[in-house]
Amino acid sequence: MKESKVEKINVVATTISGSIKDWGKVKQIIPLFKEQGFGDVKLYEVGSHMEARNKTCELIQGGSRLVISAGGSGTFNAVLEGCCDSGVALNEITLGFLRKGSADLIGKALGMPDDITKAVKVFADSIRSSKSVKCDVLRADTSDNFSVPRHFVGYGGGEIFGEIPYFTENRFIKYYKGVLGQLFGDLGPFFVGASLSSLRKQLRELFGRKRKWIIKVNGKVEAEGQYQAFIIVNGDLGKDMPLAKDVPLGSGDFYMFALRDIGRFKLPGQFKETWNASIGNEPDKWGYETYRVETSLELKSDNSKPFEVNIDGSTMFCKNCVTIEIIDQINLISS
Secondary structure (H helix, E strand, O other): OOOOOOOOEEEEEEOOOOOHHHHOOHHHHHHHHHHOOOOOEEEEEEOOHHHHHHHHHHHHHOOOOEEEEEEOHHHHHHHHHHHHHHOOOHHHOEEEEEEOOOOOHHHHHOOOOOOHHHHHHHHHHHHHOOOEEEEEEEEEEOOOOOOOOEEEOOEEEEEHHHHHHHHHOOHHHHHHHHHHHHHHOOOHHHHHHHHHHHHHHHHHHHOOOOOOEEEEEOOEEEEEEOEEEEEEEOOOOOOOOOOOOOOOOOOOOEEEEEEEOOOHHHHHHHHHHHHOOOHHHOHHHHOEEEEEEOOEEEEEEOOOOOEEEEEOOEEEEEEOEEEEEEEEEEEEEOO
16 A cells, blocks of 8 residues: 555554553554555554653654553543643644543544554544544642642543542552453443442441541532532543543533432442433432533542552552643544
């Protein structure tokens, strides 16, 4: 095939992410792009999300404006944060999501196939035709500088949802995630992580005081109380996260869905109803609350102990409160 006249493509890939089958995708990336006529493709294999972030920052500062992340949501988030670190205007940068991991919701929402050959074909066609979508970039910050600000474009959360990365994002766990992903598909590791996070939360609360929250949306206090989970989404992430349906990723707003603490024995039902998208039919019964955020979301805790916030599959430690707001837009390659 005739070589395509487009700028150099840089691919940042984590070596261990996704199912065992996914691990073998990396070595196919450059040959498949060559088959599509893209000869100027550089692959960077990294062993951690921090390496992915640093490499991406280096590439963008070096002049690249087209980067493809090959991994799961954690890898993609690291690549995004590398773009933010670079100091280059985000609307000048285009990112791609090559699905090679678990919980790759943004990749699915962008219409990227799981099959590596089909995925590269979609990338090739989309890059040639400059097909991309605008996506809002969210920033999570703490007022007391307890942690450095974090950025994300897909999903986040707190309480049980905030603790899931504790069980899914260290190097040893990457291996069991590979087995779970192979046996149960992309969401296998996620649901195992959610189950373990739920157990951890319940055990902790047996020996300590439950945390109470104040929820402030667009500068106004909207609710107070105890919650099992906060789920934050940038828009419609597809059937695996059936919330904020039909909301574009670049809509200029985002949503938080909260599950009140109505008892530990109701928690399995709350999660089941959330993931089959029926919880909105009886929100009062299940302690389900929906918040549309146009300017800012603040979650304030009455407990001085640090808490965990899920940032697209990685952990941000916060204390007292966390504020989340849209700060910019970036271009994402779509099918």
